[in-house]
Every structure is written in C-alpha cells, then in structure tokens.
Amino acid sequence: MVDSQHDVIVVGGGIAGCFAAATAAAEGVDVVQLERKPREEGGFIACGDAIKSPRNPTNYPGPIDMDAVANDESVLIDNNIDQIEWWDEDLGVRKVLPYQNGSNVIDRYEFGQRLLEQAADHGVEQHYDTVVNEVVQDGRVTGVKAIRDGEPVTYECDVLIDTAGAQSILQDMVDFEALDTPAEPTFEVPHYTHFGSAYREIIETEEPVDYHNAIVGKPLEEMGYIWYFPRTPTQINVGLGFQMNKEPIPLADRLRRDVENRPEFRGANVAERFDRKNKLGSAIALRRPLDSMVAPGYLTAGGAAGTTHPITGKGIRGAAYSGYSAGRAAALAVEDGDVSEAGLWEHNRWLYREHGEAAKLASWDAYNVAASSIDVSVLRAVTALLPEKELREIVGTSTEVDGLKSKLLVGAGVLRNFATETRKGTFDELGVDRTELYEAVLGLKRTRDYVSEYERRYEAYPAERSSFERWRSERDRLDREFYDALELSPDERKY
Numbered sequence: 001m002v003d004s005q006h007d008v009i010v011v012g013g014g015i016a017g018c019f020a021a022a023t024a025a026a027e028g029v030d031v032v033q034l035e036r037k038p039r040e041e042g043g044f045i046a047c048g049d050a051i052k053s054p055r056n057p058t059n060y061p062g063p064i065d066m067d068a069v070a071n072d073e074s075v076l077i078d079n080n081i082d083q084i085e086w087w088d089e090d091l092g093v094r095k096v097l098p099y100q101n102g103s104n105v106i107d108r109y110e111f112g113q114r115l116l117e118q119a120a121d122h123g124v125e126q127h128y129d130t131v132v133n134e135v136v137q138d139g140r141v142t143g144v145k146a147i148r149d150g151e152p153v154t155y156e157c158d159v160l161i162d163t164a165g166a167q168s169i170l171q172d173m174v175d176f177e178a179l180d181t182p183a184e185p186t187f188e189v190p191h192y193t194h195f196g197s198a199y200r201e202i203i204e205t206e207e208p209v210d211y212h213n214a215i216v217g218k219p220l221e222e223m224g225y226i227w228y229f230p231r232t233p234t235q236i237n238v239g240l241g242f243q244m245n246k247e248p249i250p251l252a253d254r255l256r257r258d259v260e261n262r263p264e265f266r267g268a269n270v271a272e273r274f275d276r277k278n279k280l281g282s283a284i285a286l287r288r289p290l291d292s293m294v295a296p297g298y299l300t301a302g303g304a305a306g307t308t309h310p311i312t313g314k315g316i317r318g319a320a321y322s323g324y325s326a327g328r329a330a331a332l333a334v335e336d337g338d339v340s341e342a343g344l345w346e347h348n349r350w351l352y353r354e355h356g357e358a359a360k361l362a363s364w365d366a367y368n369v370a371a372s373s374i375d376v377s378v379l380r381a382v383t384a385l386l387p388e389k390e391l392r393e394i395v396g397t398s399t400e401v402d403g404l405k406s407k408l409l410v411g412a413g414v415l416r417n418f419a420t421e422t423r424k425g426t427f428d429e430l431g432v433d434r435t436e437l438y439e440a441v442l443g444l445k446r447t448r449d450y451v452s453e454y455e456r457r458y459e460a461y462p463a464e465r466s467s468f469e470r471w472r473s474e475r476d477r478l479d480r481e482f483y484d485a486l487e488l489s490p491d492e493r494k495y
C-alpha cells in the first residue's frame with residue numbers, strides 16, 4: 001500500500017537535502033523530505049564547522065536565504081578567521097597562509113536547523129524519525145519504503161533525490177543495472193576507498209587560544225590531518241580524519257592523545273549537546289564528484305555525490321550548490337514529464353559545465369591521487385618545501401589561481417625552500433631519502449600539468465546524455481596517462 005505520493009522525495013535533512021528540497025518546492029513541485037533523526041536533532045552532524053564565504057551567492061545558489069542564515073548570531077559564531085596555518089611541529093614548520101576570501105566558523109547544528117526551517121517555509125513537507133530502508137524501482141526508481149515513528153510506510157514519487165550523505169546507503173539499495181537506460185547506466189556506485197573517516201569533538205578551554213583567528217591543520221601518521229578550528233577563542237572544534245585506502249587509525253584515541261599533550265587544552269572539557277558529550281564521527285567523500293549523478297527517477301547530491309573537496313574534505317559548499325542543482329533538475333524533469341537519465345541530465349550539465357565547480361573538484365582530485373602515492377614522511381617533507389602560494393592553491397583557498405599558473409614561480413619557490421630546509425636538516429629529521437623527495441616534487445609538478453589537462457577535459461563535459469560514453473573514454477585515457485606518469489601499479493590506481 002502506498003501511504004504517501006509526491007512529485008519529489010528528498011532523503012536526508014542535511015545541507016544538500018535542504019537545498020534540494022527548498023529549490024524543488026520553490027519551483028512549484030510537491031516535495032517530501034525524509035530524515036531519520038528527530039526534528040530537534042536535525043543538523044546535528046559531524047563537521048569541522050568551517051564554511052566558505054556564506055554570503056557569496058555563487059557558492060550558495062537558490063531560494064535558501066544565506067544572508068539571513070549568516071546574519072544569525074547563533075550560526076556565524078566566528079567571523080574573524082583570516083588565516084590558515086599548517087603546523088608540522090616535529091619539523092619546526094609553521095606555514096601561515098592569509099585567508100582573505102571569507103572563511104567562517106559556524107555552529108553547524110544551528111546552521112542545520114535554520115536550513116530545515118527555511119526548507120519548511122518554502123513548502124517542503126518534512127517527516128522526521130523516518131529511516132529509509134528500501135528503494136522501490138520498476139524500470140526507474142519509483143519510491144522508497146521507510147520506518148516512520150516505528151511504523152512501516154511506503155512513499156511513491158516521480159524523482160528520488162538521494163542526499164543521505166557520504167557512503168549513502170540508498171546507493172546500495174538501488175539495482176542500477178536493472179533500470180531502463182539506453183546503454184550501460186552512467187551512474188556508478190563509488191568504492192569505499194574513495195572515502196575518509198573523520199571524527200571531531202567540541203572542547204572548551206580555560207584560556208583563549210592564541211590562534212583564534214586561524215584554522216589550523218597538522219599532519220597525521222597516515223595521509224590525513226588533525227585540525228583545530230576555533231569557534232570562539234575558548235571553544236575549539238578539534239578533529240581528525242584519514243582516507244580509507246590507508247591503514248585505519250583509532251580516531252577518538254588518537255585525538256585524545258594529541259589534545260592531552262597540548263598546554264592550551266589543559267583542563268579543557270568536551271562541550272555537551274542534548275545532555276551528551278559533543279563528539280561525532282562520520283564518513284567523508286575524498287574523491288572526484290561522480291561522473292554522472294543521475295539514473296532513471298534518481299538524482300544524488302552532496303556527500304553522496306562526492307562534491308567534497310578531495311584534499312581538505314570540506315563539503316558544505318559542494319552540498320549546497322549540488323543540492324540546489326538536484327532540486328532544480330528534478331523540478332524541470334517533473335514539469336517536462338521526463339525523468340529518464342536524459343531527462344535528468346541537466347543536473348550533471350549544470351554542475352560540470354555551467355556552475356563549473358564540480359569540474360574544478362574533479363581536476364584537483366589529481367592532487368589526492370598523487371599525494372596518496374607518496375610515503376607520508378616524504379609528503380610531509382614536500383609540504384615543508386612547497387611555497388605557500390602553491391599550498392594555498394591546493395587547499396583551494398587561493399583567489400589568484402590564474403596568476404599562479406606560472407610553473408616557473410612555483411619551481412623557483414620549491415628550489416629555494418629545498419636549500420633552506422636542507423640547511424635546517426628537515427629531511428634528516430624525517431629520515432627521508434633526497435632522491436625519493438626529489439622524485440616526489442617532480443611528481444607533484446607533473447600533477448600540476450595534469451590538473452590543467454583534467455580541467456580542459458571537464459570543460460568539455462557533455463551537455464547531453466548521448467555524448468557521455470565518448471567523453472568518459474577520453475577522460476579515462478587521461479587517467480591512464482596520469483597513472484603511468486606517476487608509475488602507479490594497477491592496484492594503486494584510484495579509479
């Protein structure tokens with residue numbers, strides 16, 4: 001029995017879900033949003049709380065009023081971040097990168113609550129305490145089954161928008177091969193090694209920390225990082241994450257070890273929310289956005305679609321604009337009466353070609369591939385060598401990316417730093433072989449060239465579904481060239 005029928009079902013009450021639901025509803029279609037948590041816990045999500053330029057409409061398109069969200073004092077709790085710092089304390093390295101393009105630290109819970117309220121104001125029907133446990137399909141995705149307040153319910157729809165977060169369980173529930181597509185489905189479920197695992201605590205210190213205007217990163221023993229993101233001078237979001245293609249790290253224990261060794265955290269307490277310690281962990285996408293985020297009757301966005309920065313793991317902005325895109329494409333397809341792959345293709349087209357940020361993320365993933373292929377001690381030495389401008393570009397904070405294209409500048413900076421760090425004995429400290437280091441630097445320089453090649457390839461992303469296979473085979477050829485250049489064996493290749 002069908003309990004509820006809608007034009008669009010959005011699964012997930014996170015950022016992508018709210019942007020998708022509000023956008024589709026504002027376009028005039030009937031939307032239900034399903035969230036497994038209770039209403040009061042909506043938006044209580046593991047996050048480092050760092051958000052980029054909340055007032056920039058390019059980052060946050062659509063009907064959600066981000067100015068209203070950003071003007072809310074309970075949300076934008078730290079508006080003073082003006083630098084990023086990279087500390088490799090074993091090596092005595094402290095890199096300070098000015099961060100002028102509007103980074104802020106938010107209260108992620110309050111932020112999530114405001115988004116849910118705005119989605120409801122746009123006419124979205126919201127069902128909380130509703131856990132989706134099956135996707136229904138018949139040539140196309142036609143709905144979901146769920147447990148709502150302990151009772152089984154069935155929902156039917158024209159389009160299902162999957163915004164259930166990184167490693168979305170819905171993608172395991174759909175049999176993509178069994179859907180009606182003109183050729184092989186364009187949607188591919190991502191592999192688990194394309195994700196990271198991350199964990200954070202909110203801690204309250206007795207005294208203000210002296211880096212309250214900075215977001216701080218430090219290396220881990222595996223590829224990944226520890227962060228200190230001050231929400232206020234005495235309330236710090238501390239966390240860490242690693243990529244699942246590396247040895248697992250017991251995150252909570254590793255974080256405790258770090259925090260307990262820092263003088264500024266002596267006597268600090270873990271803050272509470274909902275009468276429990278404010279500690280949360282989750283998966284995080286560390287890959288390029290999916291080649292195609294659509295299937296018949298199905299769209300995906302946010303962490304579920306891999307629209308996260310492949311190096312830093314930041315995904316708020318990607319979830320917002322991809323959620324907007326999914327909501328818009330779903331509404332257009334419902335109005336046109338065509339929810340096939342081709343009918344929903346507008347989502348892919350807008351993200352890769354018109355907005356373009358998905359293309360940038362996909363290109364920068366080459367840095368993730370290159371970094372994953374380097375031993376972590378060599379990687380730390382390379383980071384110590386990199387000129388700050390280069391680092392700024394890699395972590396995606398540069399406002400002068402085009403000006404940085406001069407490889408000569410970067411090359412000269414690396415050489416200069418190489419001489420300085422050699423004098424300081426940095427590489428001896430890490431036990432890094434200089435030839436290995438030199439090769440890693442060359443590999444990184446080569447990667448820069450490949451990033452530009454990928455950018456060109458993604459600029460040619462197909463506007464129509466029918467040209468997808470040709471485009472993908474060209475892109476796959478570039479992957480192979482890149483892997484060969486990095487001398488990766490077949491089992492080291494990411495895709």
Ligand SMILES: Cc1cc2nc3c(=O)[nH]c(=O)nc-3n(C[C@H](O)[C@H](O)[C@H](O)COP(=O)(O)OP(=O)(O)OC[C@H]3O[C@@H](n4cnc5c(N)ncnc54)[C@H](O)[C@@H]3O)c2cc1C
Binds near residue numbers: 036282
């Ligand atoms: C520890 C950590 C720190 C991070 N730090 C930052 C940062 O500082 N800055 C930044 O930009 N990004 C950060 N990220 C990434 C960012 O949090 C994510 O990219 C972003 O939350 C993705 O949003 P989303 O809406 O796609 O998914 P989510 O925020 O994960 O929302 C998914 C929603 O779907 C619901 N759901 C899942 N399954 C079901 C189901 N079966 N039925 C019903 N509901 C379901 C969940 O309860 C959840 O509410 C961090 C991630 C982690 C894990």
